[in-house]
Amino acid sequence: MLPLFKYHLRSIFIRWRSTVATILGLALVIAVFVLVQSLAVGIEKASANSGDPRNLLITRQGALAETTSVITREQFNIIRYLPGLAQDNAGQPLASADVLLIINLPRREATGNANVMLRGVAPAGRALRPQVTLVEGRWFEPGRREAVASRRLAGRFANLQVGQKFKTGGVELTVVGLFDAARSAFDSELWIDADEARSAFDRPDYSSVLVRPENEAAAARIKAALEAERRLKVKAVREVDYYKEQTRTAGPIRWLGNGLAVVMSIGAMFAAMNTLYASVGARTREIGTLRVLGFRRRSILLGFLLEGGLLAGFGGALGCVFALPMHGYSTGTLGWETFSEIVFDFQITPILAAQAVAFAIVVGLLGSFLPALRAARLPVIASLKSV
Amino acid sequence: MPVAAPIVQVRELTKVFRQGEINVTALHRINLEIAAGEFLTLMGPSGSGKSTLLHIIAGIDRPTSGDCIVQERNIGALNESELADWRNQNVGFVFQTFNLIPVLSAFENVELPLLLTQLSARDRRRQVTTALELVGLSDRMKHLPRQLSGGQEQRVAIARALVTDPQLIVADEPTGNLDSHSAADVLDILRRLSRDARKTVIMVTHDPKAAAYGTRSIHLEKGELTN
Ligand SMILES: Nc1ncnc2c1ncn2[C@@H]1O[C@H](COP(=O)(O)OP(=O)(O)O)[C@@H](O)[C@H]1O
Numbered sequence: 238m239l240p241l242f243k244y245h246l247r248s249i250f251i252r253w254r255s256t257v258a259t260i261l262g263l264a265l266v267i268a269v270f271v272l273v274q275s276l277a278v279g280i281e282k283a284s285a286n287s288g289d290p291r292n293l294l295i296t297r298q299g300a301l302a303e304t305t306s307v308i309t310r311e312q313f314n315i316i317r318y319l320p321g322l323a324q325d326n327a328g329q330p331l332a333s334a335d336v337l338l339i340i341n342l343p344r345r346e347a348t349g350n351a352n353v354m355l356r357g358v359a360p361a362g363r364a365l366r367p368q369v370t371l372v373e374g375r376w377f378e379p380g381r382r383e384a385v386a387s388r389r390l391a392g393r394f395a396n397l398q399v400g401q402k403f404k405t406g407g408v409e410l411t412v413v414g415l416f417d418a419a420r421s422a423f424d425s426e427l428w429i430d431a432d433e434a435r436s437a438f439d440r441p442d443y444s445s446v447l448v449r450p451e452n453e454a455a456a457a458r459i460k461a462a463l464e465a466e467r468r469l470k471v472k473a474v475r476e477v478d479y480y481k482e483q484t485r486t487a488g489p490i491r492w493l494g495n496g497l498a499v500v501m502s503i504g505a506m507f508a509a510m511n512t513l514y515a516s517v518g519a520r521t522r523e524i525g526t527l528r529v530l531g532f533r534r535r536s537i538l539l540g541f542l543l544e545g546g547l548l549a550g551f552g553g554a555l556g557c558v559f560a561l562p563m564h565g566y567s568t569g570t571l572g573w574e575t576f577s578e579i580v581f582d583f584q585i586t587p588i589l590a591a592q593a594v595a596f597a598i599v600v601g602l603l604g605s606f607l608p609a610l611r612a613a614r615l616p617v618i619a620s621l622k623s624v
Numbered sequence: 625m626p627v628a629a630p631i632v633q634v635r636e637l638t639k640v641f642r643q644g645e646i647n648v649t650a651l652h653r654i655n656l657e658i659a660a661g662e663f664l665t666l667m668g669p670s671g672s673g674k675s676t677l678l679h680i681i682a683g684i685d686r687p688t689s690g691d692c693i694v695q696e697r698n699i700g701a702l703n704e705s706e707l708a709d710w711r712n713q714n715v716g717f718v719f720q721t722f723n724l725i726p727v728l729s730a731f732e733n734v735e736l737p738l739l740l741t742q743l744s745a746r747d748r749r750r751q752v753t754t755a756l757e758l759v760g761l762s763d764r765m766k767h768l769p770r771q772l773s774g775g776q777e778q779r780v781a782i783a784r785a786l787v788t789d790p791q792l793i794v795a796d797e798p799t800g801n802l803d804s805h806s807a808a809d810v811l812d813i814l815r816r817l818s819r820d821a822r823k824t825v826i827m828v829t830h831d832p833k834a835a836a837y838g839t840r841s842i843h844l845e846k847g848e849l850t851n
């Protein structure tokens with residue numbers, strides 16, 4: 238198919254200055270692309286890890302997020318005694334009414350404040366979210382103004398280490414433990430006891446209820462029953478679907494990443510084009526010679542496209558290497574739905590790397606098309622006379 | 625005079641180059657027959673049309689009018705791709721400036737025309753080795769062109785021209801860039817090709833000493849044959 242592979246591969250590195258410059262430029266573009274996309278992947282992964290497929294999350298009709306939802310105690314009492322809910326060891330239904338508050342906390346190293354999600358959670362709430370595990374200290378005890386923070390959040394905000402105290406809304410809370418939420422959305426939260434949160438922060442109502450139906454059929458029945466009960470004005474969605482919906486934060490980041498990549502890649506494309514035009518110019522006589530030997534225009538065209546593709550492929554791979562040290566680095570952004578901090582990792586997955594290299598190759602092919610066309614169209618005799 | 629059937633027949637061949645408003649007649653109604661196994665030398669002053677005639681016979685340029693029939697094939701009637709394939713299979717071209725590919729070794733340069741054939745890698749290796757032996761360079765196979773002398777480069781180029789075993793070998797001033805010693809080597813190889821391997825060799829040259837290696841010499845003057 239490409240008998241001249243060796244020729245083209247070696248030719249790329251003959252004019253190494255412009256080749257290296259082009260590869261580095263492209264690597265930079267790809268590194269930016271990969272980093273921005275890896276943020277989006279990180280957010281999506283965080284959301285994807287959050288829900289349990291067996292759980293139903295119940296919020297007020299019309300609420301876009303848990304934070305803007307209200308569930309009264311009466312409503313909760315109806316919900317928790319619905320038939321078909323799984324029970325804990327003590328025979329209590331697995332239903333947790335949570336209170337969500339957005340509080341403002343100072344960041345570490347005095348770099349300003351940001352909103353953080355404070356979740357008041359019932360004991361059942363922990364059982365319903367097994368991905369949340371204690372990694373330091375102990376769980377809070379109700380009534381003692383105690384909180385447990387995500388370890389990753391504690392890394393980003395002041396006064397959230399075990400033993401430290403922080404103040405919010407006139408209430409002082411002591412951090413008694415740190416949890417790890419397996420890169421789920423809960424890694425962006427602080428937890429306290431639900432009823433304590435209601436009294437301390439003067440909130441008569443809950444925000445949402447998380448329940449575990451006994452099985453699929455029970456889940457469908459409960460969902461239907463809640464929606465049929467018009468006075469209740471609540472809706473039930475699978476917990477996984479709720480978090481999938483929250484992934485919308487990743488959308489704008491993806492768009493930003495793609496937009497940035499497209500703009501930057503136009504520059505890279507011209508760099509590749511320039512390099513290849515120069516290369517075609519310098520190799521005019523070689524091209525004429527190949528034609529005399531019987532290579533067709535099409536082989537020449539494909540050969541120079543190959544060079545552009547290879548050049549870009551190297552650039553793309555190098556870009557991924559540049560971005561790689563950021564893999565797993567945790568950072569935060571403003572959640573779209575709650576306007577509070579979401580903590581997540583840069584996630585450079587093999588698929589993302591493959592996409593980045595493919596993107597680079599497309600840029601390289603586009604950039605090399607015109608030079609390749611020029612090479613293929615060179616008149617044989619005139620090109621033999623070139624010096 | 626040629627005994628065998630002509631391998632090249634040129635009839636009323638005219639080539640006109642258009643340069644903007646001006647027409648340059650490089651060849652004017654040339655008639656020529658070349659027999660198989662001949663070593664024809666083509667002489668004449670600069671600009672007389674020697675290269676142009678060679679290019680047309682080798683299928684890298686087309687006549688404006690008239691015919692060029694090589695091995696009973698009117699090559700003016702072939703399209704671009706057919707002509708490319710035809711060149712690959714039927715002509716070996718030797719340039720004044722050698723025109724080796726600088727990034728490829730002697731072996732790889734000679735192998736180039738074979739990459740367009742169906743030959744296996746092993747058969748290619750055998751043919752390339754034979755061709756390099758024939759020009760006395762079997763010990764330079766891995767060398768890059770810049771590691772070779774001019775004479776050696778030209779011998780690699782000759783190996784490349786004959787590796788596909790074409791009937792016709794054309795050379796445009798092949799000794800023009802060589803010292804007299806290397807030139808003698810190259811001319812000797814070309815003579816052996818025509819004498820021992822029965823190849824038809826057409827060589828453009830300025831040098832009467834080089835022309836003496838041929839079996840017949842023709843003269844071009846302002847696009848016309850003078851003898
Ligand atoms: N591509 C071209 N365009 C215009 N004129 C050309 C071209 N090639 C050759 N000529 C002209 O044709 C004539 C013959 O050229 P050429 O065959 O190269 O001569 P020679 O090889 O005998 O020196 C010259 O006058 C030259 O200027």
Ligand SMILES: [Mg+2]
Pocket residue numbers: 674675676796
């Ligand atoms: Mg000439």
